[in-house]
Amino acid sequence: MYSQITYNGHPCKEPVDNIKNIEYFLLDMDGTIYLGETLLDGTLDFLDTVKKQNKKVMYITNNSSKATRQYVEKLKRLGIESEEKDFFTSVNALEYNLRKTKPGARLFVLGTPAFEQYLENCGFELIKGYYPEPDKRPDFVILAYDTTLTYDKLVIACDYLTDGVEYWATHPDMVCPIREGRSVPDAGSFMECIYAATGRRPSFVAGKPNPCMVQLLIDKYGLSPERVAVVGDRLNTDIMAAVNAGVKSICVLTGEASAEDVDNTPESDRPTFVLDSIRDVWKILESR
Numbered sequence: 001m002y003s004q005i006t007y008n009g010h011p012c013k014e015p016v017d018n019i020k021n022i023e024y025f026l027l028d029m030d031g032t033i034y035l036g037e038t039l040l041d042g043t044l045d046f047l048d049t050v051k052k053q054n055k056k057v058m059y060i061t062n063n064s065s066k067a068t069r070q071y072v073e074k075l076k077r078l079g080i081e082s083e084e085k086d087f088f089t090s091v092n093a094l095e096y097n098l099r100k101t102k103p104g105a106r107l108f109v110l111g112t113p114a115f116e117q118y119l120e121n122c123g124f125e126l127i128k129g130y131y132p133e134p135d136k137r138p139d140f141v142i143l144a145y146d147t148t149l150t151y152d153k154l155v156i157a158c159d160y161l162t163d164g165v166e167y168w169a170t171h172p173d174m175v176c177p178i179r180e181g182r183s184v185p186d187a188g189s190f191m192e193c194i195y196a197a198t199g200r201r202p203s204f205v206a207g208k209p210n211p212c213m214v215q216l217l218i219d220k221y222g223l224s225p226e227r228v229a230v231v232g233d234r235l236n237t238d239i240m241a242a243v244n245a246g247v248k249s250i251c252v253l254t255g256e257a258s259a260e261d262v263d264n265t266p267e268s269d270r271p272t273f274v275l276d277s278i279r280d281v282w283k284i285l286e287s288r
């Protein structure tokens with residue numbers, strides 16, 4: 001069944017004017033407001049209007065290779081002022097769930113030095129190397145977007161997984177876009193490699209499409225779900241996280257998803273709104 005409402009030829013579940021009722025925009029970054037080191041057209045206008053209309057923006061990302069401080073610096077390079085508290089990543093969601101499940105847990109980590117440092121600062125113990133003795137094993141193998149991955153680290157992770165150690169991951173994205181038409185392997189690709197070698201998949205994946213990032217923000221800031229929208233370029237992560245969390249979603253076609261991908265998605269999993277770019281979100285907020 002196809003939606004009767006369209007905007008610029010794209011199917012929307014509600015009239016786009018309803019976007020004006022959104023108070024909190026949970027913004028994906030890669031493919032939504034920038035591509036690599038290029039800011040996408042309309043982003044600054046959108047952010048200005050959000051501020052002017054007393055709405056709020058939070059940046060949510062599955063990317064677990066960078067610390068939030070690095071995002072603040074990146075946005076600054078692109079001309080956007082932000083603070084660390086404006087960001088919420090799959091790392092924050094993973095850490096929250098780890099802390100709830102086993103505070104101070106021992107972890108073997110496939111992640112960047114920034115990721116390892118963050119977990120150590122949160123009170124977790126990082127295990128380096130392989131120890132066959134059961135009492136020396138980690139409680140969890142944690143897989144993140146490890147841009148410093150080595151074959152040695154993969155072998156150790158696979159050894160622990162074969163020993164039956166619990167396995168969690170930050171996010172399922174297969175690739176990370178770096179510039180137009182180019183992507184590099186992300187955590188999901190590493191997951192497939194580990195699955196081929198051990199037959200194991202993570203029992204918990206914190207990032208989108210898991211709604212836990214969106215739900216944690218709703219709880220933390222006391223947001224009403226009908227006033228919240230996730231804005232993103234990926235149907236299987238950004239939009240599904242919004243669907244799973246029961247908030248609205250805006251799919252922009254500047255990154256991964258194409259209009260055809262949206263058409264091929266079952267009605268229940270489609271975004272609330274489909275727009276060509278962040279510039280269109282701005283146009284709608286500014287329209288009378």
Ligand SMILES: [Mg+2]
Nearest residue numbers: 028030031233
């Ligand atoms: Mg994206």
